[in-house]
Amino acid sequence: MRKEEKHEDDEDVASLEKAFEETAVPSWQNQITIRAMVTSVLLSAVFNVIVCKLNLSTGVIPSLNVAAGLLGFAMVKGYTVLIQKCGYLKQPFTRQENTVIQTCVVASSGIAFSSGTASYLLGMSPITAAQAETGNTPINVKQLSIGWMMTFLFTVSFVGLFSIVPLRKVMILRYKLTYPSGTATAYLINSFHTPKGARLAKKQVWVLFKSFVGSFLWACFQWFFSAADGCGFSSFPTFGLAAYKQRFYFDFSATYVGVGMICPYMVNVSLLIGAILSWGVLWPVIESKKGDWYSAKLPASSLHGIQGYRVFLAIAMMLGDGLFHVVYMVIVTLRSFMQQKSQKELIDESTEIGNYDEKKRMEYFLKDQIPNTVAIAGYVVLAGISIAVIPQIFHQLKWYQVLVAYAIAPILAFCNAYGCGLTDWSLASNYGKIAILVFSSWVGLDQGGVLAGLASCGVMMSIVSTASDLMQDFKTGYLTLSSARSMFFSQVFGTAIGCVLSPLVFWVFFKAYSVGDPEGSYPAPYALMYRGIALLGVEGFSSLPKNCLKLVIIFFFASVVMNLVTEVMKKYETKYRIYRFIPSPMCMAIPFYLGAYFAIDMCIGSLILFVWQRKNKKSAKDFGPAVASGLICGDSLWGIPAAVFALAGVQAPICMKFLSASANNKLDALLAG
Secondary structure, eight states: OHHHHHHHHHHHHHTHHHHTTTSOOOOHHHHSOHHHHHHHHHHHHHHHHHHHHHHHHTOOOOOOHHHHHHHHHHHHHHHHHHHHHHTOOOSOOOHHHHHHHHHHHHHHHHHHHHTOTTTTTGGGSHHHHHHHOTTOSGGGOOOOOHHHHHHHHHHHTTHHHHHHGGGHHIIIIISOOOOHHHHHHHHHHHHHTSHHHHHHHHHHHHHHHHHHHHHHHHHHHHHTTBSSTTOSGGGOOTTOHHHHHTTOOOOOOHHHHHHHHHSOHHHHHHHHHHHIIIIIIIHHHHHTTBTTTBOTTSOTTOTTTHHHHHHHHHHHHHHHHHHHHHHHHHHHHHHHHHHHHHTTOOOOTTSOOOSHHHHHHHHHHTTSOOOHHHHHHHHHHHHHHHHHHHHHHOTTSOHHHHHHHHHHHHHHHHHHHHHHHHHSOOOHHHHHHHHHHHHHHHHOGGGTHHHHHHHHHHHHHHHHHHHHHHHHHHHHHHHHTOOHHHHHHHHHHHHHHHHHHHHHHHHHHHHHSOTTOTTSSOOOHHHHHHHHHHHHHHHGGGGSOTTHHHHHHHHHHHHHHHHHHHHHHHHHOOSSOGGGGSOOHHHHHTHHHHOSHHHHHHHHHHHHHHHHHHHOHHHHHHHHHHHHHHHHHHHHHTHHHHHHHHHHTOOOSOBOOOOOHHHHHHHHHHHHO
16 A cells, blocks of 8 residues: 555656646746745745844754745735735736745845854954954954945855856756755645645645744743843753753753754754763863863853863864865765766756656756856956955955955855755855865964954855855756746845845844853854854964863864764665764754753754654644744744844843752842841
């Protein structure tokens, strides 16, 4: 029975385009409608808040493509049904229009990540510089302001789009790269617009709505008990006060429970293992060496004290993981080229394709060409503008150094886009970290090497990240018969929205909360880590506390070995697939600085999904992403009114705080006296 069902499913997939045979494909201009653009702007605002909050709290951001596709469908479908009942509907809602919305929203939220408002840009600020101490000089510090941040983003964010356009046919048609996220999103959108899929989509939308409302109301309820720092459910000592001091507790965050439902199980387990290793073992041992390894008089936030071990060991694991994957991806890319050439698998564009779906998709993919001359000219012009403008914003970077970055970037953009097509990994942040090390050491500390390294990270990340995002969207467009021109236009439009919204949303959080405070609600861990990488570039290892270098080397090579073992076992060990249980070094490193609270949230999300799958696998598959998206959106959206209250000076009426029995007795005696 199961084999028959699987065979039927395969036939459904194979004849997907025949289900849409009676539906006309609109021209690329008609795929870009006013309602699609308005919906994109509204959803982009929501997703920018979500990504900004995740960036500032832990930096763990799941793939939001599915949520964008689902919410885009829900909003426009609701609007068109209403208009249709009134008899004013002129153009039906198509999957191509749905794809345009999804592309635009993902492009905008992608800028919220690559903009660096929670990493390299915040790392330039006096707040982060004060924690690092070393390099806290005027030439290595820059005050944040919306004006220059927005100018910088508009200058660097569009170049990457033009760098990869000439290769779209090679990537999608010739090498047939899968781009898993883009493919999954395409199948989701296709299913929404088939008769059977539309019925399921309506149920998913209703589930998402209930989850969204519940999450929003829960966040609102929690706010009433958070009158001061350390108050409320977010500071609930779930496992006792001793564990709470070591940052082991459940903070009742619906956002990270939802993120945990989306992220793979091993990501969440890796986070928890990293938290146990660091806060349960390493930091207590190192703190016992206070006065020997580092001065007991140093403040807790000093990089020359315990904070230095937390930050630099996390950096060591991230660099080990990042460098391994960069080298591995280059090897995989070269090997893939050699295999395809030797096996003559390259497919000429004019080759006859037997499959009906592939014929149809190729026809529409090649229909609206984007001339290579336009793409190359666009890259040259925009790069020229950046070379002129960036040194005006960051005088520490010279024009010829920016030119070198733009000369190298297309090669790295290709590697990242190709690797992303094979594995769904975008290594943009890893290329950015390498740029920090190279350019900060090139410029030097006295010439502003810290700022130069962080700014070059922004240049590199923007190009490499947008290139892989655009290619994912081209794959989605290919599978939904969306025009390449409409995909490119929506990516440009979404990028522009992101360049405006990302700094604005960040600025609200920055003014309303103590962003960058290690003990606050929004510690922005990557800001200090990226600045730490820049300090390593300008000073070398002399800036590390005592014995920290030995630990850095150990953790760097441990990260490389873990990745190497994983890849070897993937290739040679097939029966038991033990490699699935090897933790990710990158994920293990994040709690080194933050603690276990968000890892516990995410593991609870995984547990909910696991139990749900055990009880009803189909229901969990159909509605799990909708529940998770609702939890994330509702909780994150409450951040806007909460920030407005904070800016207006409105405080929550109650402070719910937990004390030990002895502290409580002292407080009672004090109040009685």
